[in-house]
Amino acid sequence: MEEVRAVGDVIVELRNIRKEFPGVTALDNMNLKLKAGTVHGLIGENGAGKSTLIKILTGVYTPEQGEIYVDGEKVEFKGPADSKEKGIACVYQELNIVKELPIVDNMFMGSYVKKKSGLLDYAYMNKKSEEILQGMGQDISAGEMCGTLGMGQQQMVEIGKAVLLDARVIILDEPTSSLGEKEAAELFRTVNILKGRGVSIVFVSHKLEEIFEICDDVTVMRDGQFISTTPSKEMTKDRMIAQMVGRPLNNLFPKIDTTPGETVLEVSHLTREGEYYDISFQARKGEILGFAGLVGAGRTELMHGIFASVVPDSGEIKINGKTVSYKTPQGAIKHKIAFLTEDRKQQGLVLSESIEKNLTLVNIDSLKKGIFVEFKKIQEQAQRCIEKFQIRTPSADKAAGELSGGNQQKVVIGKWVNSDAEIYIFDEPTRGIDVGAKIEVYNVMNELVSQGKCVLMVSSELPEIFGMCDRVIIMREGRKMGEVSKEEEHFNQEDVMKAAWGGKLS
Numbered sequence: 022m023e024e025v026r027a028v029g030d031v032i033v034e035l036r037n038i039r040k041e042f043p044g045v046t047a048l049d050n051m052n053l054k055l056k057a058g059t060v061h062g063l064i065g066e067n068g069a070g071k072s073t074l075i076k077i078l079t080g081v082y083t084p085e086q087g088e089i090y091v092d093g094e095k096v097e098f099k100g101p102a103d104s105k106e107k108g109i110a111c112v113y114q115e116l117n118i119v120k121e122l123p124i125v126d127n128m129f130m131g132s133y134v135k136k137k138s139g140l141l142d143y144a145y146m147n148k149k150s151e152e153i154l155q156g157m158g159q160d161i162s163a164g165e166m167c168g169t170l171g172m173g174q175q176q177m178v179e180i181g182k183a184v185l186l187d188a189r190v191i192i193l194d195e196p197t198s199s200l201g202e203k204e205a206a207e208l209f210r211t212v213n214i215l216k217g218r219g220v221s222i223v224f225v226s227h228k229l230e231e232i233f234e235i236c237d238d239v240t241v242m243r244d245g246q247f248i249s250t251t252p253s254k255e256m257t258k259d260r261m262i263a264q265m266v267g268r269p270l271n272n273l274f275p276k277i278d279t280t281p282g283e284t285v286l287e288v289s290h291l292t293r294e295g296e297y298y299d300i301s302f303q304a305r306k307g308e309i310l311g312f313a314g315l316v317g318a319g320r321t322e323l324m325h326g327i328f329a330s331v332v333p334d335s336g337e338i339k340i341n342g343k344t345v346s347y348k349t350p351q352g353a354i355k356h357k358i359a360f361l362t363e364d365r366k367q368q369g370l371v372l373s374e375s376i377e378k379n380l381t382l383v384n385i386d387s388l389k390k391g392i393f394v395e396f397k398k399i400q401e402q403a404q405r406c407i408e409k410f411q412i413r414t415p416s417a418d419k420a421a422g423e424l425s426g427g428n429q430q431k432v433v434i435g436k437w438v439n440s441d442a443e444i445y446i447f448d449e450p451t452r453g454i455d456v457g458a459k460i461e462v463y464n465v466m467n468e469l470v471s472q473g474k475c476v477l478m479v480s481s482e483l484p485e486i487f488g489m490c491d492r493v494i495i496m497r498e499g500r501k502m503g504e505v506s507k508e509e510e511h512f513n514q515e516d517v518m519k520a521a522w523g524g525k526l527s
Contacts, residue, residue, distance in 0.1 A: 028058030031093070032189055032221050033078070033109065038087035040073055044415035047073040048084070048245045050129030055132040055190055060212060060222040062232040062253060065242030065453035066265055067427025068413045071225055074242070075161040075192055078223075079111050080104035103403040108189035112179045114453065115197055115366075125150045127184050153181045157211045170315075173204030180211060191215065198453050200483075201316035209235050229454050231256055241265055268459040274488025275460060277467045281491060282306035284342070285475045286444050288327065291336030291420070296322040300336070309466055309476045311490030313483065314521050319499035320479045321363055324446050328353045330358040340444070359435055359442035362379060363449045363479070367425075369433040372422030376414055379421045380435050382395050399453050406435035411461065427458035434465055445469055448479045463489055495520040
């Protein structure tokens with residue numbers, strides 16, 4: 022793709038955009054300028070309106086008020102096709118990849134090239150796909166099945182689709198949320214290649230360090246409104262956070278001091294072939310036990326084993342000193358284990374159901390009188406959770422799928438807190454949520470351990486591990502590589518990463 026604009030030329034501009042939904046003003050007086058050859062960061066708390074803004078840019082939503090300009094000319098997007106025609110594309114957090122098809126079919130889906138005979142011209146499409154991917158630094162065969170690719174390469178295929186359509190503005194929505202360190206570095210390299218060709222990149226992320234690393238400018242949103250656009254080199258993390266949440270946050274990791282009690286969970290030699298091997302550890306009441314490691318280390322799989330959503334091949338689990346045996350999540354729940362899964366949309370929520378129903382899924386039996394559900398109790402419990410966890414919603418009847426990511430996470434947390442469990446598994450609990458919502462999640466953990474509960478936390482964010490955990494278990498390729506507590510000298514990022522890469526803690 023050849024450079025289409027001089028660096029700094031405004032390709033797309035939004036002026037005074039307003040978008041309303043029943044009972045909610047999602048955007049109000051929103052402004053944005055996207056320039057050629059730059060990376061523009063877009064940040065804000067969950068519910069700030071970022072997703073709505075993306076849908077305005079891509080023609081999914083039509084604003085009630087305001088104007089959109091492309092190359093200085095006023096336009097109106099009546100649908101996604103209009104936006105695409107103007108060169109705007111989006112790579113969403115949930116990738117739109119058909120894993121059962123090869124790369125070439127994924128890239129040309131909806132725009133297949135045919136020969137004069139009417140047959141598909143795979144020779145041309147394969148060549149074009151590989152040219153685009155190689156131009157992005159990816160040496161992949163166009164015939165390779167997408168299901169065999171890692172998340173990073175699948176994302177490159179999605180970006181390649183945008184390049185194929187000659188997109189001039191590419192929106193990357195939380196692009197590193199499922200990527201490891203190496204894959205994220207590869208993504209940044211590709212972003213810089215596209216930037217060098219004059220493409221405008223919109224980079225939506227909750228990871229503030231990424232904003233400073235890759236973005237030229239950053240726009241802050243709060244409560245659906247434009248707050249500021251500033252060159253990233255003139256911005257500080259404290260100022261950015263204060264603008265996002267409307268107040269300074271002096272402590273990003275509000276860990277409270279607790280005195281861990283007796284062992285509540287003991288795992289011995291837990292194994293599931295191909296996923297994790299011979300894992301043993303103890304977890305105590307009143308502590309947060311972290312699990313660190315690279316993507317593919319087997320941490321999530323281990324948690325599914327403990328919760329019996331995928332049953333281990335061998336090993337033993339003791340709770341409060343007694344060996345227990347259960348083969349289903351229902352059995353785990355009966356033993357007072359709660360599991361906040363990594364994938365809240367697929368495994369944590371029923372997106373089509375109301376917030377109220379989701380909040381009472383686990384403990385519905387306690388809200389019955391005989392065989393009848395007491396709807397008043399359900400309503401009262403849901404309202405208490407909405408207030409306690411500050412879930413932003415006009416009503417408990419709103420479908421969970423209509424909430425922002427951070428508010429969806431609060432619903433999942435509320436659901437499990439209602440179960441009154443003793444052991445809480447938090448798998449990537451702050452993935453894809455903003456800094457303010459993260460602190461609220463940390464405070465829930467604090468409240469749980471202050472009550473003598475046990476928390477297991479899987480996280481790929483090392484600052485979060487060191488900021489909130491009392492002990493850390495490091496895993497690599499399904500095996501336990503080491504264990505350190507916060508009192509030890511090895512409780513630091515360098516040593517933990519060394520173990521995660523296969524080195525030994527000396």
